[in-house]
Amino acid sequence: MRLGLEIVAVTGLPEIREGDDLGPLIASGAEASDVQLTDGDAVVVAQKIVSKAEGRTRDLAGVEPSERASELAHGLGKDPRLVELILSESVRVVRAERDVLIVETRQGWICANAGIDASNVPGGETVALLPVDPDASARRLRAELAAVADVSPAVLVADTFGRPWRLGQTDVAIGCAGLEVLDDWRGRGDQHGRTLKATTVAVADELAAAADLARNKADGVPAVVVRGAERWVTSDDGPGAALIRRAAEDDLFR
């Protein structure tokens, strides 16, 4: 018997616009992609389409940069209007050096540019912000999938973050519903009966990373189904990706 997972791209979704209900669109996209969604699946949705559906896009032409944003932008070589948006979406600047602006977002994520970017957003100067509450977005999408397709898969909202110390970016979960986001093995024994000291599997982030392998940054496959992760799928929505945030007082790098 094979033990494992399957990762399938959901293709053929239309360009998402403000007000679109993602649940029906993803359900029909899955069907067209030959994926019959089940309760044990994990549906990983790109933050970008969630933001678009929720109207979380901004035209830079309408942004008036503050003096602080202008100063910061000058030092970083960034567009002052973009920096204004980044600051308005942040509670704290973690690093502003060279051309890098790393902040703590209102949602509690530490990432570059508050997760704001322009790729795969139509319109010359339009950028997408993170959803206001990505866990709520995931819960809403899960409820929509239950309503239109009578399934309760786990739902993840994934975004692409850089990492200190390592080059390249990986996808991580910024929103979740119906998933055991952290699988805590501490205290359980290994195969030799020795206690595992510090292994808590970041399941949600590993699912997001796995799903990214089925994407293509250019055509922006907006949804991916991971099958075989049913041991982490829960019937209740649970605490969501908020659980992944390390408390500031426990963090050695901010």
Add this chain to the structure above:
Amino acid sequence: MRLGLEIVAVTGLPEIREGDDLGPLIASGAEASDVQLTDGDAVVVAQKIVSKAEGRTRDLAGVEPSERASELAHGLGKDPRLVELILSESVRVVRAERDVLIVETRQGWICANAGIDASNVPGGETVALLPVDPDASARRLRAELAAVADVSPAVLVADTFGRPWRLGQTDVAIGCAGLEVLDDWRGRGDQHGRTLKATTVAVADELAAAADLARNKADGVPAVVVRGAERWVTSDDGPGAALIRRAAEDDLFR
């Protein structure tokens, strides 16, 4: 047509001992797990079995802690002999606070405890160190697979690292052969013709994370095959996971 990947656990490997050739063991394990290895596959191997095969285990009973190790261990609440090993495997201490010791290893990785741990290692006080050169380990394993099974899949050596800012650990690649470890989309256009500014997919790390989902920390599935990633598999061994290391002068968090 379905677009996607498949992740399959290779089970049934024996307990690995120093001097074991992993290639033949993984090839026969794959066969027994109903996986016919192909050139387009990525074989993700747990660091632990590579270290065991290479004799990179140490019995703490034989370690004499230095004064510096003893002092550091006292402050951190750790075993001085373990701290001695950690320091001997490191070029620099990045953080030593509370019970956390984060170092830069001789291999150039920044991680807790220099990647040394005791889980899934038999023997009451035996711990496993990282392979001396995990990229060389991956190349060797790839050559062994070519010799015994006439295939040249990508080979990755994966370890479990924590992250700043996010709770839980994910698997990352510390060694690679035959893989495009970073897939650089910078300069290429998105679906709206807008240039992608800063997206370099950390393919090796995402493959390692994906493979971890097919594991189980207790029984320690030591090898996982990821199928469907052939677009990143290369015929030459390439620069390996060393490419992922961010240069100290480009890093804002060390």
